[in-house]
Amino acid sequence: MPPAQLGEKGAGKLKADQWRSLIEFDLPISMLRLYFFDAQSGDEAHNRRRKTMLQSTFNLAMAVRWGTSHRTSDGHVSKYMHYMKLYLTSVKDMGFELKPNHHHALHLPDFLPRYGPVHGWWMYPFERVIGILQKMNTNNRLGMHVAFIRQATYVLIVQ
């Protein structure tokens, strides 16, 4: 669940799973409510921009939904590409700079037929292992690698 004070200084850094929950549910619903159902201002340009933002957010949410589905097929790949291309075009049209992540998002579907749904090959399990390793006590002595690797292996086995 993303923090309640998202946007404020107190919210801090979000984890990947919180961003995921944001785009899957919180953001589309909140934006729909704010930009569509609530009273609209008289300024035409402002309303148009809001509508573009809403459409863009929904395109991203749809692309993420098709891309991170628990089952995948050629149909999923083409849907993902369709929505991702719409999203990236809207980002470009709004005047924002595209980053390398945007480019690599278009390479992502090449891996879906080869490796199946993303749940089999994303980094969540490995980040969990990193989390276990980070919590281990090194006594700030990094030369103790022998003890570290043994303890790491023990922790993984005993867990």
Add this chain to the structure above:
Amino acid sequence: MPLYMVLVLQYLGHCARDTCNFVLQMTKLWVEGFFETFTPSSSDKRLLRRFPVDVRTVNSLFEVEPTTITYATCLRPECSAIYAPSYDHRRKQMVWPQECGSQKFKGGKICKTILTKSAVANGVSVQVPIRPFVAQDFVAWQGAQLCRPGIIDAVKSYQAFCKERAKSGELYDIADGSVFREIRDAHGHAFLPAPDGELRLLYAASVDDFNPRMNKAAGKSVSTGSIVLVNLMLPPSLRYKAENMFLLGIIPHPQPRLEAINCFLDVLVDSLLRSYHCGTKYSQLPSYPKGVRVRSALATVITDLPGSKKVRCNAAISHRLHPCSYCKQPYDGLIDLDYTGWQSRTTDEQREAGRQWQNAQDNTARSIIFESTGVRCSALHRLPYWDAVRYVVVDPMHNLFLGLVQHHVRIILGVNQATVRRRPPTTAQVEHVQTVLASNPSQTRLQKVPIDALRVYCERIGIRSATDQGTWVGKKELVRSLLVSICYSLTLPAVTKNFSFLKSHSSATERQVVCHLMLRTFLTDMVITEFLKRSSLPICQHHWQ
């Protein structure tokens, strides 16, 4: 039961050894008291006699000690060569080479960095590695995993289940993906399914960096890397359990630079190559009472984007010509969304470029190959079945959630923009930019000036700081434009005032003098090339070469 409790206290509760020993001794006292109340039998007395009082005994009883090899690693991050120990029978201890003997090129300079330092073990003076790399033995770990009850049955039943499920045409797991059918064995046949009498396994590797100090310690942060493998033949419910994941080793600080990571990947690749070509014959395993040969292959490497560049030894994401390891789009072309027009990279090209890079005789030859292909040699190229382009994945977690979604929320929607909004630069800051420029700065010096002050100054002298679409020009581009502009604006008296050596070139033209000036200020090739394109004097080019 109390022994297992002590193990959990030690490894999960992070209790010190003394605390664990205290718990053991109290437990032993309690057991003694219990036996005094009821008459103990001879087996009870034997149990009491052998009850451990040190947690190290408990470790050996539960056989959780992993089989590890401690390599000595060169201290220099750009070398990082590793050396396995040998056993000295006379002194009865492990010994490592004293000095690093690696050479970047045949016949080139030998590293000669000291690898070991003195220490005391059991009252005896020994030499231990200064930067040890402790690696777990893959064969021993694999054997231990396959011996655990239910693992081999889980592998077989899951493969049968996937075979049935494949008829539906949809993919539910990595085991349904085409990579399981693509990989070939040494004879060119499909690696899976395994022939009779063999067990064949596919693994996924992950290489990731982390800070073992958890960013809590004041002072510089430390970065170490981890190499972890998972067995893809297990069902997902077992695959990602911590006890089924293989931690090969932790790459010690400092992080190896560029191709030096190959030294650590070589340990993994050596084990996988042996397993692929020869396999490992285990004399007895569950479901195989007469033994079985086990072969392994690597199906994929899972890392984030910067990590994938490091593991492949490719150019960085910010490289001008080769930012992408999957297609040949240059950095300026990343905004192009017509993916049908992108030219894909092939594994043969990558391998050939890596081979040429490895065989080059000096740094200049290597730089030329790298600039034209964006490839250095990677240890993974040694695996004969390895597809250098397609087998390293774009991690969806980092790309979609930490990349696209975060960018969308923070930059496009502007949530949390209050903390990143900057104040406009003061007049003093902008004038400081002018002072820096008047001192004939190098590119590195100008990069240190705050970006906002640079932008305002550029606008003032007529250099564009935003594109037609309204996006900001990057700092590197701004600095480049500024440096080229000052080269044109310099006059001969201003230059000779600062550089007395130029007085000997009194007959040279103004632009020739500026050329000397640029070489003295160590400007980058990029700036000089751009300047030369604009200037038409052949003399300038001769001096530059």
